[in-house]
Amino acid sequence: MAIVDTLTQLPAASWLLLVPSAVVAGHVLLWLIDPHKLRSYPGPVLAGLSDVWLGRVAGSGHRSEVVHELHKQHGTFVRLAPNHLSISDPEALQVVYGHGTGTLKSNFYEAFVSIGRGLFNTRSRSQHARKRKIVSHIFSQKAVLEFEPNIRLYLGQLIAQWDRLYEAGAKGLSGDDGEGGWRGKDGRVWLDSLPWFNYLAFDIIGDLAFGAPFGMLATAQDAAPVAVNHDAAMAAYGAEGKVEVKYIPAVQILNDRGNYSATLGTLAPWMRPLVKHLPWFKVGKQAVNDLSGIAVAAVAQRLTTPTDRVDLLGKLQEGRDDEGKLMGREELTAEALTQLIAGSDTTSNSSCAIVYYLARYPEVQRKLQRELDEALAMEDETVSTYEQVKRLPYLQACIDEALRIHATSGIGLPRLVPEGGLTVCGEFFPEGTVLSVPTYTIHRNTEVWGKDADTFRPERWFEQDKTAMQKTFNPFSFGPRSCVGRNLATMQLLIIISTLLRRYEFVLENPEQPLEALEGFLRKPVECIVGIKKRSI
Numbered sequence: 001m002a003i004v005d006t007l008t009q010l011p012a013a014s015w016l017l018l019v020p021s022a023v024v025a026g027h028v029l030l031w032l033i034d035p036h037k038l039r040s041y042p043g044p045v046l047a048g049l050s051d052v053w054l055g056r057v058a059g060s061g062h063r064s065e066v067v068h069e070l071h072k073q074h075g076t077f078v079r080l081a082p083n084h085l086s087i088s089d090p091e092a093l094q095v096v097y098g099h100g101t102g103t104l105k106s107n108f109y110e111a112f113v114s115i116g117r118g119l120f121n122t123r124s125r126s127q128h129a130r131k132r133k134i135v136s137h138i139f140s141q142k143a144v145l146e147f148e149p150n151i152r153l154y155l156g157q158l159i160a161q162w163d164r165l166y167e168a169g170a171k172g173l174s175g176d177d178g179e180g181g182w183r184g185k186d187g188r189v190w191l192d193s194l195p196w197f198n199y200l201a202f203d204i205i206g207d208l209a210f211g212a213p214f215g216m217l218a219t220a221q222d223a224a225p226v227a228v229n230h231d232a233a234m235a236a237y238g239a240e241g242k243v244e245v246k247y248i249p250a251v252q253i254l255n256d257r258g259n260y261s262a263t264l265g266t267l268a269p270w271m272r273p274l275v276k277h278l279p280w281f282k283v284g285k286q287a288v289n290d291l292s293g294i295a296v297a298a299v300a301q302r303l304t305t306p307t308d309r310v311d312l313l314g315k316l317q318e319g320r321d322d323e324g325k326l327m328g329r330e331e332l333t334a335e336a337l338t339q340l341i342a343g344s345d346t347t348s349n350s351s352c353a354i355v356y357y358l359a360r361y362p363e364v365q366r367k368l369q370r371e372l373d374e375a376l377a378m379e380d381e382t383v384s385t386y387e388q389v390k391r392l393p394y395l396q397a398c399i400d401e402a403l404r405i406h407a408t409s410g411i412g413l414p415r416l417v418p419e420g421g422l423t424v425c426g427e428f429f430p431e432g433t434v435l436s437v438p439t440y441t442i443h444r445n446t447e448v449w450g451k452d453a454d455t456f457r458p459e460r461w462f463e464q465d466k467t468a469m470q471k472t473f474n475p476f477s478f479g480p481r482s483c484v485g486r487n488l489a490t491m492q493l494l495i496i497i498s499t500l501l502r503r504y505e506f507v508l509e510n511p512e513q514p515l516e517a518l519e520g521f522l523r524k525p526v527e528c529i530v531g532i533k534k535r536s537i
């Protein structure tokens with residue numbers, strides 16, 4: 001009681017000193033006790049003491065690069081936080097992520113939960129298995145073929161826009177369509193391709209997941225309808241009448257939300273409510289809200305206007321679990337939101353990176369164009385079909401090589417060691433330890449990819465040990481939590497890249513300039529300005 005009395009009588013200034021000192025002392029004490037038995041592993045001293053070190057690195061936008069440098073310096077094992085060890089050995093992938101080893105997503109993923117849990121941020125094994133069973137049917141190879149017409153429709157719209165800008169650009173004109181506008185120079189149109197790839201990806205996934213495109217390609221603008229009042233929109237399910245909406249920049253909001261959640265998720269759960277009030281985090285919190293509003297508005301709209309069209313939302317509505325139950329409305333909204341988030345900028349960042357590398361290496365681009373010209377006849381439609389391009393080896397090698405060097409999911413995805421512990425690369429880790437394998441780093445492992453692992457060179461896919469490459473190639477992750485949309489993503493990339501590269505020739509303004517990227521949850525190109533010219537085929 002005496003201690004409590006003394007503390008309550010302390011002046012405010014003393015508290016200002018006391019609280020931080022107690023926090024620091026607590027961290028040092030935990031470091032000394034070493035409850036996770038990770039103290040013997042190398043890494044920055046501050047990382048061993050507090051989550052704040054990794055939080056700051058994540059907030060810098062260069063987490064993968066920082067972790068990569070640490071692995072170069074310290075080797076296979078690097079401690080990234082008091083309870084988080086990064087393992088850069090490709091052999092670790094199968095244990096940390098594979099089927100049957102029992103790892104679960106760590107509490108990092110709690111920072112991604114908004115309107116209920118979707119497939120991506122469900123951590124419970126049984127709940128995830130139930131959802132995955134319903135959703136994986138929708139993304140089977142056979143099922144995704146039904147979505148091909150939607151992909152081809154919006155790609156056709158992108159081409160119509162680029163053809164229009166090229167015709168004007170070839171005459172030396174300029175304009176302001178798309179972010180940053182476009183200008184004609186040297187018989188080409190010059191534009192930042194990233195926003196256009198975002199419009200394409202958002203319109204495709206908007207159409208598939210919500211039943212209508214956002215209309216970004218048509219307006220050349222980042223704008224999506226969001227429910228003004230979530231609760232009212234939720235209540236409107238099944239009722240007559242319209243949901244009140246306003247328009248917001250969805251691509252920007254998705255970026256803000258990814259940066260926010262990927263940083264917040266690195267911090268201990270007790271820190272999260274405190275930092276949410278800092279200005280930087282407030283922007284992200286608003287983004288989480290707005291993003292859910294897009295799903296709420298779209299799903300509410302859809303449910304008040306029933307349709308028999310074939311899309312992801314329709315299939316989710318029909319999906320039943322083992323007990324034959326349909327998804328409730330909240331779950332349906334959460335899953336549609338998950339697909340919007342998971343299936344939009346993943347595809348646009350990847351498309352953008354592929355085009356950047358093809359523009360940077362003109363000989364690779366020409367070789368790919370030769371393959372496309374031989375495979376596709378003159379009279380074929382402007383937009384390739386999946387059937388035409390699904391087995392073109394050089395096209396596949398170009399896509400894989402770009403996904404290797406610019407894996408949009410580059411960070412080590414954190415997993416929790418299950419009951420009984422886990423042995424990874426000869427080291428034992430007790431239950432509750434957080435482990436991850438950094439994709440960015442294993443995609444640069446010189447033993448697997450060769451001495452020139454830092455260079456974009458599709459030929460390596462025909463030269464190096466195929467088994468080792470396939471075991472290490474991790475753009476979609478491995479195991480029960482790997483990308484459920486992989487078949488859809490692969491089909492999209494094959495159709496998009498084959499169509500664009502057959503129709504246009506791409507050059508960079510400054511070929512020596514590396515593709516600058518910033519990372520929240522995903523590594524995103526900052527911009528990719530290309531000069532586009534129509535080919536004569």
Ligand code: HEM
Binds near residue numbers: 340476483485
């Ligand atoms: C090039 C495009 C894509 C890449 C590189 C990619 C990559 C990934 C990766 C690495 C994960 C694991 C994330 C984690 O464990 O934290 C993942 C999960 C997921 N992806 Fe994709 N993805 C792509 C496209 C898509 C598309 C088009 C969809 C659907 C429309 C989709 C839906 C999902 C979902 C729902 C999950 C969570 C799966 C689960 O936890 O069971 N992805 N993706």
